[in-house]
Amino acid sequence: EAQVTQNPRYLITVTGKKLTVTCSQNMNHEYMSWYRQDPGLGLRQIYYSMNVEVTDKGDVPEGYKVSRKEKRNFPLILESPSPNQTSLYFCASSLSGTSEETQYFGPGTRLLVL
Amino acid sequence: QKEVEQNSGPLSVPEGAIASLNCTYSDRGSQSFFWYRQYSGKSPELIMFIYSNGDKEDGRFTAQLNKASQYVSLLIRDSQPSDSATYLCAVKDTGGFKTIFGAGTRLFVKA
Numbered sequence: 155e156a157q158v159t160q161n162p163r164y165l166i167t168v169t170g171k172k173l174t175v176t177c178s179q180n181m182n183h184e185y186m187s188w189y190r191q192d193p194g195l196g197l198r199q200i201y202y203s204m205n206v207e208v209t210d211k212g213d214v215p216e217g218y219k220v221s222r223k224e225k226r227n228f229p230l231i232l233e234s235p236s237p238n239q240t241s242l243y244f245c246a247s248s249l250s251g252t253s254e255e256t257q258y259f260g261p262g263t264r265l266l267v268l
Numbered sequence: 269q270k271e272v273e274q275n276s277g278p279l280s281v282p283e284g285a286i287a288s289l290n291c292t293y294s295d296r297g298s299q300s301f302f303w304y305r306q307y308s309g310k311s312p313e314l315i316m317f318i319y320s321n322g323d324k325e326d327g328r329f330t331a332q333l334n335k336a337s338q339y340v341s342l343l344i345r346d347s348q349p350s351d352s353a354t355y356l357c358a359v360k361d362t363g364g365f366k367t368i369f370g371a372g373t374r375l376f377v378k379a
């Protein structure tokens with residue numbers, strides 16, 4: 155089954171404790187992206203990757219890191235989480251990221267930073 | 269700052285009626301426009317996409333695009349209670365790699 159998976163689905167952590175949210179897709183997509191969703195603000199793009207070793211900032215990259223060492227994986231790293239990073243996070247992928255393509259979303263990771 | 273604006277709602281329509289959802293965008297160079305449906309606690313799923321001015325129909329859904337007015341809409345005919353969800357308008361920027369989402373419109377279809 156073609157899908158985007160994220161782990162963990164739910165995470166409670168404390169301020170400053172480094173964490174990684176994994177994202178994996180099995181569709182051989184070149185383009186992957188991370189979003190956060192907050193009430194009243196919709197989805198905001200954090201980082202995206204056009205291909206292996208190629209990443210770029212979205213609209214809200216502060217406090218986040220990403221890496222793309224393999225085509226199928228695009229982990230999101232929070233080096234020192236803060237309470238304002240409490241949010242619902244979605245990973246998405248598409249074939250090549252061009253304007254004509256839609257994105258396929260993972261199930262989401264709900265993060266609470268205390 | 270590129271923006272996509274939607275009325276947050278909630279928009280409430282009776283079963284069988286037409287629901288009309290609207291979206292405006294600020295980047296005149298935007299090339300592609302998407303409507304996603306998101307049920308509470310779930311991930312967004314694509315309803316429709318549109319690239320050219322005019323109407324595009326798919327079953328009960330019609331997307332309308334007016335690039336001169338920087339306006340895109342989604343019409344849902346014969347609305348069903350199962351259509352109750354948040355509808356997200358998304359716009360890809362000129363380069364195609366960045367996507368800007370609106371905050372979404374909550375739709376309630378009353379049985």
